[in-house]
Amino acid sequence: MITIPLRSGAANAHSTFTMLLGENLLEFTLNYITVAGPAWSVDIAREGVTLISGAMLEPNAVITDNYEANIGRLVFVGKDVTLDNLGKDNSLVWVPDDE
Numbered sequence: 001m002i003t004i005p006l007r008s009g010a011a012n013a014h015s016t017f018t019m020l021l022g023e024n025l026l027e028f029t030l031n032y033i034t035v036a037g038p039a040w041s042v043d044i045a046r047e048g049v050t051l052i053s054g055a056m057l058e059p060n061a062v063i064t065d066n067y068e069a070n071i072g073r074l075v076f077v078g079k080d081v082t083l084d085n086l087g088k089d090n091s092l093v094w095v096p097d098d099e
């Protein structure tokens with residue numbers, strides 16, 4: 001199990017980072033949404049191919065459940081998101097398929 005570091009605040013409202021999870025080098029794109037929110041969404045790509053698009057970060061949601069991404073499970077845990085509490089009062093956790 002690995003906790004993926006998430007950064008909050010206006011400076012990180014639209015950010016991209018890469019992270020190695022198991023054998024997958026994944027690119028995460030986080031976007032803060034105010035139209036239907038407040039909310040945060042995540043896109044995940046591997047080798048330039050989008051695996052997950054526009055998944056909302058909601059407490060106790062298994063982000064990978066509705067996708068055949070084959071990257072393990074990504075679970076968002078903690079409190080509802082705000083612009084300033086992402087990664088502080090909640091977290092995104094990766095669990096490999098074999099756990």
